[in-house]
Amino acid sequence: MIPILFYSVAFLVILVDQISKYWIRTYLNVGDTMVVWEGVLHFKHFQNSGAAFGLFEGYGRLFVPVAIIITGIIIYMLKKGYINGKLLKIGVALFVGGAIGNAIDRILFNQVTDFIHVQFGQGILNVADYALSFGVILIFIDSVMDEIKKRKAANLN
Numbered sequence: 474m475i476p477i478l479f480y481s482v483a484f485l486v487i488l489v490d491q492i493s494k495y496w497i498r499t500y501l502n503v504g505d506t507m508v509v510w511e512g513v514l515h516f517k518h519f520q521n522s523g524a525a526f527g528l529f530e531g532y533g534r535l536f537v538p539v540a541i542i543i544t545g546i547i548i549y550m551l552k553k554g555y556i557n558g559k560l561l562k563i564g565v566a567l568f569v570g571g572a573i574g575n576a577i578d579r580i581l582f583n584q585v586t587d588f589i590h591v592q593f594g595q596g597i598l599n600v601a602d603y604a605l606s607f608g609v610i611l612i613f614i615d616s617v618m619d620e621i622k623k624r625k626a627a628n629l630n
Contacts, residue, residue: 476551478559479566486570490600491577494586501588515590519597522584537579540572560618564611567604574601 501507501518508515547565550556556565578585578601587597 476556476562479551479556479562479569482563482566483570483573486567486600486604487574487577490570490574490604493600494578494588497586497588506590513592515592516588517590517597519587520582520584521587521597534579534583537576540576543572544569558615560611561615564608564615567608567611569608571601571603571605571608574604575599 497516497518501516503518503520506515506517547556547569551562551565556562575585585599585601587599587602589599589603590597
């Protein structure tokens with residue numbers, strides 16, 4: 474059975490990520506800022522050739538094989554039935570979509586287009602970065618809920 478939820482969410486993340494990055498590259502020069510919500514949200518065009526927060530500057534392409542390997546492992550686990558439940562599938566799909574979205578940038582441009590600057594946060598991120606982060610949060614929540622269910626079931630026996 475094809476995991477439609479997983480593929481739909483991952484595809485949507487990749488699509489929104491790539492369209493938003495294309496829009497930023499087209500309408501904002503690197504370093505330019507657009508105020509979206511004064512004091513809260515700005516779009517600031519930034520090119521990152523490394524990883525999060527500029528770590529590994531110039532070595533961003535090293536993350537492409539990692540994204541491909543993780544995606545392959547996750548698809549294998551989906552097909553084998555190891556990834557069950559909507560929350561976990563959505564979390565994993567967000568993670569994969571974000572990883573692929575940034576990998577596409579690294580392959581095509583040798584850097585990632587970042588632009589989302591939330592005033593009370595750190596760094597300048599993109600849709601893929603947020604998808605990765607929210608994906609990890611959902612995976613964590615699912616694992617905590619699963620552990621709670623297991624403990625409740627063990628206490629009932």
